[in-house]
Amino acid sequence: MTAPRLYVVLDRTASAGRDLDEILAAALAGGAEMIQLREKTEPSGTLFPLAQRLLARCRAAGVPFIVNDRVDLAVALGADGVHLGQEDLPPAAARSLMKPGMVLGLSTHSEAQAAAAQAAGADYVAVGSMFPTTTKPIRHLVGPALARRVRPLVRVPLVGIGGITPENAGEVIAAGCDGVAVISAVCAAPDPAAAARRFVTAIDAARLLKSEGRSL
Numbered sequence: 001m002t003a004p005r006l007y008v009v010l011d012r013t014a015s016a017g018r019d020l021d022e023i024l025a026a027a028l029a030g031g032a033e034m035i036q037l038r039e040k041t042e043p044s045g046t047l048f049p050l051a052q053r054l055l056a057r058c059r060a061a062g063v064p065f066i067v068n069d070r071v072d073l074a075v076a077l078g079a080d081g082v083h084l085g086q087e088d089l090p091p092a093a094a095r096s097l098m099k100p101g102m103v104l105g106l107s108t109h110s111e112a113q114a115a116a117a118q119a120a121g122a123d124y125v126a127v128g129s130m131f132p133t134t135t136k137p138i139r140h141l142v143g144p145a146l147a148r149r150v151r152p153l154v155r156v157p158l159v160g161i162g163g164i165t166p167e168n169a170g171e172v173i174a175a176g177c178d179g180v181a182v183i184s185a186v187c188a189a190p191d192p193a194a195a196a197r198r199f200v201t202a203i204d205a206a207r208l209l210k211s212e213g214r215s216l
Helices: 020-030 044-061 071-077 091-097 111-119 144-153 169-174 192-211
Strands: 006-010 034-037 065-068 081-084 103-108 124-128 158-161 179-182
Touching: 006 020, 006 192, 020 034, 020 044, 020 192, 034 044, 044 065, 044 071, 065 071, 071 081, 071 091, 081 091, 091 103, 103 111, 111 124, 111 144, 124 144, 144 158, 144 169, 169 179, 169 192, 179 192
Parallel strands: 006 034, 006 179, 034 065, 065 081, 081 103, 103 124, 124 158, 158 179
Antiparallel strands: none
């Protein structure tokens, strides 16, 4: 799969009371290249209509739509993939339920977990948390240094996550990540489209510096 520069995770807890349809439209307008729906509490049955709308908007924009954790919902929707954490279904079990061609992403917090994700056939590997965040437990704070160690172990796209802002996104790219995943930095931003554009600009600048062999 093509590595997304900006991967926006839609989360109603982080949405500052706004509708996820509105945030998704803004994120896509701002340049998001992959979208994930993350909902930890809503039953799948009541979440289904919202997920259908979000998927349809992503399809119209040509942007992959990923479902966090819920393999059954992703399959029922015909979503583009599933993202799993370390305490979710094992990758092999998830693959047995997924349709051919669906993307599997895995969250990792150590070199061993990243290597295991690669061996399990993950289509992309997320590593974090890069910086302090209220979304992830403090025990998962690993910093960009881990991304530097993980990069040689992972051939698939590597995505940094956790506490990333437009101001520190370049550091994550310089550490070896292909792109960044963000939740509240877009979902809770006063202007989600503008926030997404700032991320894309920062990531492009960091990628250019890296391609030229220069540091931040």
